[in-house]
Amino acid sequence: MSNNVLDLALIPGDGIGPEVTAEALKVLKATLGEDNVKATEYGLGAEHWLATGETLTDQTLEAIRGHQAILFGAVGAAPNDTRIPSGLLEREILLKLRFAFDHAVNFRPSVLYPGAQSPLANPGDIDFVVFREGTEGLYVGNGGSMRTGTPHEVANETSVNTAYGVERVVRAAFEYAQQRDRKHVTLLHKHNVLVHAGHLWNRIVNEVGEEFPDVTHDYLHVDAAMIFLTTDPSRFDVILTDNMFGDIVTDLAAAVTGGIGLAASGNLNINGTAPSMYEPVHGSAPDIAGTQQADPTAAILSAAILLEQEGYADAAQRVHKAVWEDLAARDTSARTTQQVGDAIAAQV
Amino acid sequence: MSNNVLDLALIPGDGIGPEVTAEALKVLKATLGEDNVKATEYGLGAEHWLATGETLTDQTLEAIRGHQAILFGAVGAAPNDTRIPSGLLEREILLKLRFAFDHAVNFRPSVLYPGAQSPLANPGDIDFVVFREGTEGLYVGNGGSMRTGTPHEVANETSVNTAYGVERVVRAAFEYAQQRDRKHVTLLHKHNVLVHAGHLWNRIVNEVGEEFPDVTHDYLHVDAAMIFLTTDPSRFDVILTDNMFGDIVTDLAAAVTGGIGLAASGNLNINGTAPSMYEPVHGSAPDIAGTQQADPTAAILSAAILLEQEGYADAAQRVHKAVWEDLAARDTSARTTQQVGDAIAAQV
Ligand SMILES: CC(C)[C@H](C(=O)O)[C@@H](O)C(=O)O
Ligand SMILES: CC(C)[C@H](C(=O)O)[C@@H](O)C(=O)O
Numbered sequence: 001m002s003n004n005v006l007d008l009a010l011i012p013g014d015g016i017g018p019e020v021t022a023e024a025l026k027v028l029k030a031t032l033g034e035d036n037v038k039a040t041e042y043g044l045g046a047e048h049w050l051a052t053g054e055t056l057t058d059q060t061l062e063a064i065r066g067h068q069a070i071l072f073g074a075v076g077a078a079p080n081d082t083r084i085p086s087g088l089l090e091r092e093i094l095l096k097l098r099f100a101f102d103h104a105v106n107f108r109p110s111v112l113y114p115g116a117q118s119p120l121a122n123p124g125d126i127d128f129v130v131f132r133e134g135t136e137g138l139y140v141g142n143g144g145s146m147r148t149g150t151p152h153e154v155a156n157e158t159s160v161n162t163a164y165g166v167e168r169v170v171r172a173a174f175e176y177a178q179q180r181d182r183k184h185v186t187l188l189h190k191h192n193v194l195v196h197a198g199h200l201w202n203r204i205v206n207e208v209g210e211e212f213p214d215v216t217h218d219y220l221h222v223d224a225a226m227i228f229l230t231t232d233p234s235r236f237d238v239i240l241t242d243n244m245f246g247d248i249v250t251d252l253a254a255a256v257t258g259g260i261g262l263a264a265s266g267n268l269n270i271n272g273t274a275p276s277m278y279e280p281v282h283g284s285a286p287d288i289a290g291t292q293q294a295d296p297t298a299a300i301l302s303a304a305i306l307l308e309q310e311g312y313a314d315a316a317q318r319v320h321k322a323v324w325e326d327l328a329a330r331d332t333s334a335r336t337t338q339q340v341g342d343a344i345a346a347q348v
Numbered sequence: 349m350s351n352n353v354l355d356l357a358l359i360p361g362d363g364i365g366p367e368v369t370a371e372a373l374k375v376l377k378a379t380l381g382e383d384n385v386k387a388t389e390y391g392l393g394a395e396h397w398l399a400t401g402e403t404l405t406d407q408t409l410e411a412i413r414g415h416q417a418i419l420f421g422a423v424g425a426a427p428n429d430t431r432i433p434s435g436l437l438e439r440e441i442l443l444k445l446r447f448a449f450d451h452a453v454n455f456r457p458s459v460l461y462p463g464a465q466s467p468l469a470n471p472g473d474i475d476f477v478v479f480r481e482g483t484e485g486l487y488v489g490n491g492g493s494m495r496t497g498t499p500h501e502v503a504n505e506t507s508v509n510t511a512y513g514v515e516r517v518v519r520a521a522f523e524y525a526q527q528r529d530r531k532h533v534t535l536l537h538k539h540n541v542l543v544h545a546g547h548l549w550n551r552i553v554n555e556v557g558e559e560f561p562d563v564t565h566d567y568l569h570v571d572a573a574m575i576f577l578t579t580d581p582s583r584f585d586v587i588l589t590d591n592m593f594g595d596i597v598t599d600l601a602a603a604v605t606g607g608i609g610l611a612a613s614g615n616l617n618i619n620g621t622a623p624s625m626y627e628p629v630h631g632s633a634p635d636i637a638g639t640q641q642a643d644p645t646a647a648i649l650s651a652a653i654l655l656e657q658e659g660y661a662d663a664a665q666r667v668h669k670a671v672w673e674d675l676a677a678r679d680t681s682a683r684t685t686q687q688v689g690d691a692i693a694a695q696v
Contacts, residue, residue: 087540095541119579123471138507143544153511155548159486163501190592192435193443196491199504227608228598231467232576244538248596252574260575 006037006310009067009275011097014045015284016088016294016337017073021294024071026302028346029320031307031315040067044093045284046077046084055092061100065274069310070097071303072279078286082111091141094279098134101274103267104165105172106132106243107305108250108281110233114328116258124234126257131173132246133237134267136165138196139243161197161242166204170240172270173214175237184237185209185217188225188245201242225249229256261294262327264301266309267297278306293335297323301342315348322347353386354658357415357623359445362393362437363632364642364685365421371644371689372419372651375670378693379655379663386661388415392441393632394432403440409448413622417658418445419651420627426634439489446482451522451615452479452513454591454628455653456598459583462676464606468507472582474605479521479586480594482615484513485545487591500644509545509590518588520618522560525586533557533565533584536573536593549590573597577604602629609642609696610675612649615659627655640684645671648692663696670695 010025012018029037041296042064049055064070075093077084097103112118112126125244136159143157178179187205191198209217218227222245228235229252241249254263264280280298301323307316322344335343358373360366361519361595377385390412397403412418423441427434444559458473460466491505525533535553539546550567557565568576570593576583577600589597602611611629628646649671655664670692683691 035355087543087546090540091543119469120467122467139541141543143542145544145548147511148547149551151511151515153548155509157507157545157546158507159505159507161503161505163495163499167499173461190595192438192594193487194491194505195435195439195489196493196503197434197505200493200501203497222593223599226596227603230600230603231607234483244541247538247541247571248574251571252578254601255575255578259579 004212005035005309006032006312007068008039009036009064009070010039010041011044011070012041012070013062013075013284014077014092015074015286015289017045017075017284019290019294019298019337020280020296023069023344025339026341027300027319027348028303028307030345031319031348032312036116037196039071045075046081049089050083055089056096061096064097064301065101067275069275069306070275072277073098073299074284076284076286080346086254095139095279096267097312098267101267101277102269102271103134104168104270105268106246107266107268108132108133108218108246108253109264109305110250110253110257112257113262113324115330116262116317116327118256118258120233120256124232126233128233128236128253129238130175130246130253131153131169131175131240132250133165133169133242136161138241156255159194159197160202163200165206167208167305168270170204170208172268173238173240174208174215177215178212180237182237182329183215185215186236186239187217188222188241188249189218189219189237190222190223190245197242205240222249225308226252229253242329243283250281260298262297262301264298264305266302266305268309276309278302292338294337295336296337296341297327300341318348319344351381354380354660355416356385356387357412357418358387358389359392359412359418359420360389361632362395362418362423362425362683363422363439363634363637365393365423365632366398366572367640367642367685368628368644369419369421371685371692372647373650374689375667375693375696376651376655379696380660381666387419389427393423393437394429394560395539396467397437398431402678403437404444405603406513407422409444412445413449415623417623417654418625420445420625421647422628422630422632424634445625446615449615449625450619451482451625452516453616454482455614455616456480456593456594457602457612457653458598458605460605461538461610463673463678464610464675466604466606468578468581468604470649471604472580474581476584477524477599478594478601479517479524479588479599480598481517481590484509488549495647507542507545507590507592509548514549515556516618518552518556518569518675520616521564521586521588524555525563526560528585530585531563534584534587535565535567536570536587536589536597537567537572538593545590553588560682570597574600583591592671608646610645610649612646612653614650616657622656624654626650640686641682642685644685644689645675650691666696667692
């Protein structure tokens with residue numbers, strides 16, 4: 001595969017998105033060779049919306065669909081920018097891409113890298129991956145309100161969970177766990193309260209688990225997981241959970257491994273019907289946009305996941321090693337976004 | 349008020365529940381005087397269910413309603429006890445009480461007590477209170493499934509939010525914040541995804557906030573709150589959130605303040621239509637039940653919240669002070685549940 005050109009859709013987005021994706025692209029090119037990476041940029045986000053009133057048209061969506069993979073920065077306006085309805089860009093760009101391209105698995109590794117500053121006194125040796133379901137749950141937009149704006153308003157949000165959607169992320173988690181040393185899957189849910197969705201998740205985990213006799217699995221209530229993630233995060237190997245719990249848990253996981261500046265992710269289409277999308281877990285951080293203060297490492301590690309998933313395993317290893325060495329050598333002197341990217345690109 | 353007899357319903361429950369509530373009752377009696385506390389015990393939980401097939405009958409519920417307040421231990425069978433359907437006791441006892449007695453506000457303070465072992469390297473001076481909505485959201489049991497048990501199952505869970513329910517917990521949070529030094533309320537939600545519920549929460553916070561010009565307020569996505577709760581928890585004063593997010597956030601809050609062994613709560617009926625219920629945040633911990641290893645401090649601090657809320661402010665202060673002193677003097681030598689209760693009771 002690696003002698004084909006990697007054909008990317010690049011969506012830099014807002015805030016620090018363009019700065020960090022520029023470095024991720026630099027590292028991809030340094031790894032595969034300048035001519036082996038083709039990136040087509042799509043200018044989506046706050047500016048585009050302000051200029052055109054468009055978030056992501058069907059036409060642009062179809063153009064993006066034609067690429068092998070998507071490298072995504074971040075979208076989201078500054079919180080004090082009242083011109084842009086809150087959450088609009090996240091929903092109509094980021095979530096639209098995840099749903100339109102059927103990103104069944106939101107793959108989010110949590111590793112305590114050398115030199116990373118965990119807020120925990122004794123973080124231990126953290127190395128787990130969260131398999132967050134990506135196309136269902138409370139994220140389906142299945143809500144509404146009545147008597148809106150009155151003292152009698154009722155506002156509902158429905159979490160929709162299907163055996164089809166749950167089974168594929170469960171299977172992906174078990175397959176992945178089977179490749180790892182500890183071969184252990186932990187389901188996080190809240191089945192004592194969310195009886196119906198919880199039953200479904202439990203059933204599918206038990207059923208699929210039987211097909212993987214060498215993989216052990218257990219269950220934790222999502223609230224109890226908060227305690228273990230702060231007191232004993234090294235106990236986890238593969239965490240499996242739904243879309244909303246996964247959103248919450250992966251930010252905590254990022255925090256305990258030294259911050260959102262290192263947290264990478266892949267939104268994976270696992271049946272080959274559309275491109276997967278790779279993005280740092282962090283947002284657009286409008287407060288530091290354009291200042292070259294953002295750490296591009298999360299975007300670069302997302303590019304490493306891209307390489308791994310798109311069939312460039314050796315190249316992925318080289319990026320990982322370069323990041324690992326760069327992190328180990330970091331001191332307190334501040335580097336610009338570009339300097340971090342240059343240093344990692346020089347190592348791959 | 350303190351010359352009236354405090355008439356309590358005592359629900360010790362399962363596991364360590366009876367051990368820790370015994371110490372909380374001991375401290376209440378030491379504080380108000382043996383004859384000024386009357387406790388009527390209700391034997392609910394795993395054993396009662398196994399013997400009778402009953403969780404909490406309407407008749408027992410009405411008997412409990414006749415008391416001034418409820419002191420609750422914990423319910424829940426051992427996870428490997430397959431005789432008891434998972435979550436049944438939690439739903440049909442604990443949640444039934446919260447809903448039947450209209451516990452609008454789940455009041456959960458998070459304080460880093462002296463000597464408490466936070467897992468954070470630099471916890472700072474943590475002192476906030478979570479106002480968790482107690483009667484709505486994903487906890488209403490408004491779910492269901494179709495094609496259950498088949499590869500075509502769909503399982504839904506609906507979060508129901510009303511202006512009435514949101515307004516009363518928002519108002520309670522602002523009133524409480526107004527009594528505090530920092531006078532600051534932080535709403536946690538996920539309004540970029542849960543648009544309808546998020547809109548309702550935002551609207552009510554803004555409306556009620558205008559009535560409290562001396563109280564400031566801001567907003568955080570619940571996922572971002574994970575990061576601040578682990579990197580800078582002392583920034584929070586009053587946290588306001590829905591039932592499910594509150595469940596998750598209060599376990600993290602308990603963890604960063606040194607563990608669930610110290611986390612206390614009050615399920616408050618704020619319109620006087622039924623008794624409020626005071627309970628440690630921890631569960632029944634069947635693994636250490638009967639061994640006198642449980643820390644009764646969370647139950648004793650829940651009794652302090654009871655005193656405060658039921659009109660015994662001075663007594664509440666004395667319990668707080670005794671707990672504070674006991675915690676400050678703790679060394680690594682293990683004490684039994686009873687010894688901790690005795691020590692605190694001797695100080696009040
Ligand atoms: C921006 C937002 C919609 C998104 C989410 O909630 O999934 C983000 O928090 C994430 O985790 O990728
Ligand atoms: C036992 C369970 C139903 C309960 C809840 O989810 O509210 C517990 O976790 C809590 O926080 O009090």
